[in-house]
Amino acid sequence: MGMITGKTITGLRAAGILAVVLALSACTPVTRYHGFAPTADELAAVQVGQSTRDSVTAIFGPPTAEGVLGNNDYYYVSSTFRHYGPFAPKELERQVLVFSFDQGAVVRNLARYTLEDGQVVVLERQVTEDGINDVTFIAQLLGAFGRVDAGALLGDAP
Numbered sequence: 001m002g003m004i005t006g007k008t009i010t011g012l013r014a015a016g017i018l019a020v021v022l023a024l025s026a027c028t029p030v031t032r033y034h035g036f037a038p039t040a041d042e043l044a045a046v047q048v049g050q051s052t053r054d055s056v057t058a059i060f061g062p063p064t065a066e067g068v069l070g071n072n073d074y075y076y077v078s079s080t081f082r083h084y085g086p087f088a089p090k091e092l093e094r095q096v097l098v099f100s101f102d103q104g105a106v107v108r109n110l111a112r113y114t115l116e117d118g119q120v121v122v123l124e125r126q127v128t129e130d131g132i133n134d135v136t137f138i139a140q141l142l143g144a145f146g147r148v149d150a151g152a153l154l155g156d157a158p
Helices: 006-026 053-060 137-147 150-154
Strands: 029-035 074-084 090-101 107-114
Touching: 053 074, 053 090
Parallel strands: none
Antiparallel strands: 029 074, 074 090, 090 107
């Protein structure tokens, strides 16, 4: 009963090696690519002042995003992320290519931005006060209990 056979030891060793290999492979970094931004060679097909919005769409496909509020820009965005085990993904690279168009839908300007060009945007939380200071629904009901007009409740008209 207390004897361990050679097969058991070999099986335990194999299971241990397999567990170590699986644990190490779980920590292998995984690189993921998201989006599309044309390279410098691909941009040679676009001529500032001659190419149009339709020709840019025909060459590169629809943009990742378009300008809003009357802004006629096209944005092509690509990002590279590295996932490493259970840790949060880290963005290694980002490129944003902006095509600006004039009123005639002709390319006016090209601009390329990278992760290093980015700026941190501080968001402010603006909350409209509702006038109720942490009062629960039940507390509101009980607070309104003493303000009931018996005449209005019974239907007596003044």
